[in-house]
Amino acid sequence: MKQVAAILLSLASLQAKGQSDQEGKAILQPITRLFTGMNLGDSAMVHSAFASEVTFVSISKDKAGNVVVRRSMLGDFLRAVGTPHPEPWSEPIWDTRIEVDGAFAQVWTKYAFYLGRKFSHCGVDAFQLIKEGNDWKIIHLADTRQRTGCIVPTVVSEQFK
Secondary structure: OHHHHHHHHHHOOOEEEOOOHHHHHHHHHHHHHHHHHHHHOOHHHHHOOEEEEEEEEEEEEOOOOOEEEEEEOHHHHHHHHHOOOOOOEEOOEEEEEEEEEOOEEEEEEEEEEEEOOEEEEEEEEEEEEEEEOOEEEEEEEEEEOEOOOOOOOHHHHHHHO
């Protein structure tokens, strides 16, 4: 688990516009909490990363190559995270970009998803966040998913061998 957190922090090379390094770190806190909670199977930790209202969208292709858009609910995601599964879920990220306008932030980052040490898929996570008081919360998460054509940095893939 500590390796995954180190990967998250070391690979989240920030390309930020309009915010300080401190603010960039604050914006990434709920995202790091989300991935740490996923890895630990801790749905309460994952839940704490999100605002009270959130939307989820996943974009992939079916076997015929057609684009498929799937919407999901926070409750379904929390149940999946909290349901015991034999292998930890790990989602290291890299090439992270942050943009901010006041209390609104957007984070775009590449990722790879692993079930235990086995590669599952890769893509891009696109987060939208709002600042509630002193804390940033995720209000929208969209991701792409692909199983082939993934270019995962060696420093990531080596951690799962």
